[in-house]
Amino acid sequence: MPSKPINTYTVALMLSFTILVLFLSGFLEFPSLATSVRSARGPGISDAAAAPDPFTDLVGAFKKWDSRVGCARFRERHGGQLGNGFNRSASPSSSLQVGGDGESECRELQLSHVSVLVKGWTWIPDNLDNLYPCRCGLSCLWTKSPVLADKPDALLFETSTPPLLRRNGDPLRVYMDLEAGRRRSGREDVFISYHAKDDVQSTYAGSLFHNGRNYHVSSFKDNETLIYWSSSRCLPQRNELAKKLLKLLPHHSFGKCLNNVGGRDKALSFYPECANDASVTPKWWDHLHCTMSHYKFVLAIENTWTESYVTEKLFYALDSGAIPIYFGAPNVMDFVPPHSIIDGSKFSSMEELATFVKSLANDPVAYAEYHAWRRCGVLGNYGSTRATSLDTLPCRLCEFISKKGGRNARAL
Numbered sequence: 001m002p003s004k005p006i007n008t009y010t011v012a013l014m015l016s017f018t019i020l021v022l023f024l025s026g027f028l029e030f031p032s033l034a035t036s037v038r039s040a041r042g043p044g045i046s047d048a049a050a051a052p053d054p055f056t057d058l059v060g061a062f063k064k065w066d067s068r069v070g071c072a073r074f075r076e077r078h079g080g081q082l083g084n085g086f087n088r089s090a091s092p093s094s095s096l097q098v099g100g101d102g103e104s105e106c107r108e109l110q111l112s113h114v115s116v117l118v119k120g121w122t123w124i125p126d127n128l129d130n131l132y133p134c135r136c137g138l139s140c141l142w143t144k145s146p147v148l149a150d151k152p153d154a155l156l157f158e159t160s161t162p163p164l165l166r167r168n169g170d171p172l173r174v175y176m177d178l179e180a181g182r183r184r185s186g187r188e189d190v191f192i193s194y195h196a197k198d199d200v201q202s203t204y205a206g207s208l209f210h211n212g213r214n215y216h217v218s219s220f221k222d223n224e225t226l227i228y229w230s231s232s233r234c235l236p237q238r239n240e241l242a243k244k245l246l247k248l249l250p251h252h253s254f255g256k257c258l259n260n261v262g263g264r265d266k267a268l269s270f271y272p273e274c275a276n277d278a279s280v281t282p283k284w285w286d287h288l289h290c291t292m293s294h295y296k297f298v299l300a301i302e303n304t305w306t307e308s309y310v311t312e313k314l315f316y317a318l319d320s321g322a323i324p325i326y327f328g329a330p331n332v333m334d335f336v337p338p339h340s341i342i343d344g345s346k347f348s349s350m351e352e353l354a355t356f357v358k359s360l361a362n363d364p365v366a367y368a369e370y371h372a373w374r375r376c377g378v379l380g381n382y383g384s385t386r387a388t389s390l391d392t393l394p395c396r397l398c399e400f401i402s403k404k405g406g407r408n409a410r411a412l
């Protein structure tokens with residue numbers, strides 16, 4: 001049979017080829033060669049061919065990323081010409097109010113001192129009270145005290161409505177609504193909300209949204225339970241979505257909704273190092289940041305999905321050194337650092353999303369890439385997101401009020 005020797009030859013050839021492929025793909029680990037073969041494939045974002053590595057050490061993953069990818073490449077891809085991604089002259093994202101370049105703006109100020117009196121019950125934390133030195137030599141007194149601001153330039157209302165009328169010489173009426181619906185009161189002279197189209201924008205990316213936390217960040221990442229979730233307002237839509245994803249991935253759910261850790265307030269028994277001041281009864285939010293840091297991923301689902309409504313749920317996760325898996329504002333990418341979050345709505349199915357999450361969990365280099373923005377200082381729009389947060393609201397509001405002339409502004 002003439003075909004037999006050919007077959008034998010072919011089989012032998014195929015065998016050696018298979019061995020070569022296995023060898024090159026690192027499937028057969030030849031200790032002395034495996035490393036050089038892998039690095040010969042070159043540094044890159046997706047290292048899909050590498051053997052799964054369910055790593056637990058985040059700092060170790062960073063080191064691997066440094067040697068395989070590195071900041072220079074990351075900046076090339078995401079930083080533009082400026083290292084940190086800030087470029088004031090580039091057309092800023094329309095999702096964020098970006099401050100002007102100073103001098104021309106300074107000329108528009110009519111008052112060099114502005115005082116704002118915060119009225120009634122509000123979410124605004126007490127420690128925002130301060131005397132702020134602002135741009136252009138402006139000073140800004142922001143206070144809840146009618147004693148310190150006995151003749152305020154503006155009154156700020158959040159949960160109550162401003163007075164119906166304002167006469168000449170009365171303080172300006174400021175109304176703030178950071179909820180998804182962002183409804184004007186119809187009585188305000190200045191409207192503050194989370195959208196760039198509002199008079200003064202205030203994003204949720206402020207440190208004031210997490211006062212009094214335990215900021216310990218764990219370098220140890222759980223490599224079995226991949227996802228942290230905590231929600232105690234069990235809205236049907238959010239619950240359904242969470243259920244669909246979480247059934248595909250090992251997770252801990254600490255809140256009331258889909259709780260699987262044996263009850264509420266269990267985080268401290270899992271992670272005692274997350275306790276705050278021992279003399280104070282712990283509140284559930286005290287250890288949020290620290291607890292999240294033990295997981296590779298944090299699921300963040302907004303209660304309402306609407307443009308620019310990106311809340312602290314996302315920023316907590318980002319701050320804690322986890323990768324947020326986000327469902328919410330369609331333009332979320334305008335608010336976050338480059339390559340920092342997973343936008344769940346961009347996947348065609350939960351199965352596809354779950355497969356992607358697992359592949360990152362098993363690939364320290366690809367995982368570390370999601371933290372590169374912070375380590376390399378490539379902020380992109382996130383610089384502006386933070387610059388327009390509640391933290392800087394006092395100066396930005398005082399500038400706005402000064403431009404209007406404060407109490408001297410003509411009543412409409």
Ligand SMILES: *[C@@H]1O[C@H](CO)[C@@H](O)[C@H](O)[C@H]1NC(C)=O
Nearest residue numbers: 080081082087088089090091
């Ligand atoms: C900033 O953005 C502008 C407009 O997109 C561009 O022409 C310029 O080269 C950028 N500058 C730097 C330093 O990246």
Ligand SMILES: *[C@@H]1O[C@H](CO)[C@@H](O)[C@H](O)[C@H]1NC(C)=O
Nearest residue numbers: 053054055056222223224225
């Ligand atoms: C998690 O990491 C440990 C230590 O590196 C390892 O022994 C274990 O097999 C990993 N778990 C999974 C699910 O791979």
